Amino acid sequence: MAKPKVYLVGAGPGDPELITLKGYKLISQADVILHDRLIPTELLHLAKPTAEIITVAKSAGAHALPQDKINELLIQKAKTAKVVVRLKGGDPYLFGRGAEETQALADAGIDFEVVPGITSALAAPAYAGIPPTHRDYTSNVAIVTGHRRQGKTELEIPKAGTVIFLMGVANLEKIIDSLLKDGWNSNTPIAAIENGTCYNQRVLTGTLDNFLLIATKADLKPPAVIVVGKVVELHEKLRWFEKKPRILVVGTHPEKYAHLGTIVHRPMIKLIPLDDYSEADKKLKKLSSFDWLVFTSTNGVKFFFQRLFDIGLDARALGSVKVAAIGTTTAEMLRTFGILTDIQPTEETSVGLLREFEKIGVQDKNVLLVRPKDTPPALGEGLTQLGAKCEQLAVYENIEIDPDDIDFDFIDQILFTSASTVRAFIKYFHSVPEHIKALCLGPSTLEEAKKHNIKAELLRNPKASNI
Numbered sequence: 001m002a003k004p005k006v007y008l009v010g011a012g013p014g015d016p017e018l019i020t021l022k023g024y025k026l027i028s029q030a031d032v033i034l035h036d037r038l039i040p041t042e043l044l045h046l047a048k049p050t051a052e053i054i055t056v057a058k059s060a061g062a063h064a065l066p067q068d069k070i071n072e073l074l075i076q077k078a079k080t081a082k083v084v085v086r087l088k089g090g091d092p093y094l095f096g097r098g099a100e101e102t103q104a105l106a107d108a109g110i111d112f113e114v115v116p117g118i119t120s121a122l123a124a125p126a127y128a129g130i131p132p133t134h135r136d137y138t139s140n141v142a143i144v145t146g147h148r149r150q151g152k153t154e155l156e157i158p159k160a161g162t163v164i165f166l167m168g169v170a171n172l173e174k175i176i177d178s179l180l181k182d183g184w185n186s187n188t189p190i191a192a193i194e195n196g197t198c199y200n201q202r203v204l205t206g207t208l209d210n211f212l213l214i215a216t217k218a219d220l221k222p223p224a225v226i227v228v229g230k231v232v233e234l235h236e237k238l239r240w241f242e243k244k245p246r247i248l249v250v251g252t253h254p255e256k257y258a259h260l261g262t263i264v265h266r267p268m269i270k271l272i273p274l275d276d277y278s279e280a281d282k283k284l285k286k287l288s289s290f291d292w293l294v295f296t297s298t299n300g301v302k303f304f305f306q307r308l309f310d311i312g313l314d315a316r317a318l319g320s321v322k323v324a325a326i327g328t329t330t331a332e333m334l335r336t337f338g339i340l341t342d343i344q345p346t347e348e349t350s351v352g353l354l355r356e357f358e359k360i361g362v363q364d365k366n367v368l369l370v371r372p373k374d375t376p377p378a379l380g381e382g383l384t385q386l387g388a389k390c391e392q393l394a395v396y397e398n399i400e401i402d403p404d405d406i407d408f409d410f411i412d413q414i415l416f417t418s419a420s421t422v423r424a425f426i427k428y429f430h431s432v433p434e435h436i437k438a439l440c441l442g443p444s445t446l447e448e449a450k451k452h453n454i455k456a457e458l459l460r461n462p463k464a465s466n467i
Contacts, residue, residue, distance in 0.1 A: 010117015124196025129238030251417030288319035
């Protein structure tokens, strides 16, 4: 039997894709996860359904649990679970009290490992277009905590060409005063990167003599990384992240649209199995009686084969049935189950699929359309109009869920991937803010958007990629 172990995992600076591969795997395997407040909430979606997730919610000046209590909880959970993940923002050992936690574990005789994370001290400047070092500017950099321990007032300024302060918003005035007293020129460039690497990243720049006023007027808030030095001058030229459109995706599979810009994933629907599969099972047991089997999503493929396996069947049950997929990703998912498609339209929409069927003719053909429960019947009606004997096979359903917080001031576009995402969004938010461009994946989604008075247009390049 595996011995219990605690893993201190660095969650990275905020962008969920900056988690390490090892950290990703451990989160998905953990029996217990204890996490801080400043972690990407998307990472918690990786946890297995049975995992116990505990928020210890550490933040500057406010702790849901004192540090000694967190240490005690880690030790307690390590004695009752095989894999405990302590998920910490940034890197566990850089100003994150990770060393205090591993000391407590070592004293208690509990095995542990440390999985480094990408620190915001380096990631936030990178996303802001501020390289901490540059051979024409400086060859050294120092990272300093701007948060003073209680009772300690002095702020030591190291000798370096670039100085990066973490947790320094509350002490910004003291930081600037200390730099000036240490001999830094009042014209030295300074930047604050609020919510670094996240969709709502904001960069403020100035010089030591005017930055306090700039930050006050802009209402600078933590978390923010403060960068001081000549390299700040490069921000205007190298600010690549700010140039990407920020796109809100409220459906599933946000990774499919990463080429379009910075994806902000706030799912409003969840895919779940049906409560009653009795009708579906009848059709699954007579698959060979159909001429065509039609899949319109990767989710349909996964739920279809899962149910097929659950009732003791496999791909052989398809017999000589021909298979159609609405697009490339659906066809690729079918391939993982050993199924090659007979039809895959160039135009990856219901309209494109119907055009392909019209070319080959489906008069009097028995067609089984795999779909979620309670979806618009447009594709089925189209197949019927072409003369097909079309039956619907519901293998899963979409349910609405409340999304995580969204700051619409930092959203440029919203992508609706299905009619159900449109309905869920309108139900929760009532309307799309005027400054946000609405895009729809497919004509049926666009039609649903228009029903709710959303000015939207079709997404023209869903497959394009520059990665």
